[in-house]
Amino acid sequence: LAKTTQPISMDSYEGQEVNITCSHNNIATNDYITWYQQFPSQGPRFIIQGYKTKVTNEVASLFIPADRKSSTLSLPRVSLSDTAVYYCLVGDMEGKLIFGQGTELSVKP
């Protein structure tokens, strides 16, 4: 399974756009890229998933370049409630999720 690398922490202010980049140099052809969000004392929550190019939903956008060796989660106009840990996962559709340490995003007023 491909290993992922992402920043340990990021700071932002309310109303800003936040971009969190994840490196996954060894991504395999069958692998998808999935992002989860986790608040303290809660389980992770699915945000978005993509295979290539760009995916957008009501919460976020996911940008994946042609070589798929990295991906960027984009959160538009963050609010205080977006303060959480964000995990980038890479894997096929066969089961277990491999979490790294995640990026702790802190949104300030």
Add this chain to the structure above:
Amino acid sequence: ETGVTQSPTHLIKTRGQQVTLRCSSQSGHNTVSWYQQALGQGPQFIFQYYREEENGRGNFPPRFSGLQFPNYSSELNVNALELDDSALYLCASSLNQGAAGYTFGSGTRLTVV
């Protein structure tokens, strides 16, 4: 639709004891996975059950075992508890095994003293 519920929410056990954690999967979900999350770390995969059969296991010793029942609820059993077993234990359910479809519970906080 109901989500994933776990019980108990908190638990304190003594080293050497045994513990059973329970998980009710989201309605219609036939796959259940268990994860261990130590403080400040990402969740670590323990094992997964699909239609009552274990079909994947992470790097955990045999004293971590599980069951999935016909209604797709699940148990995680840990024998001979060690201090390092103190963690948040998360259960996740899905319909089949796609990474996008996992719904996590809020976890059981286990403290071993």
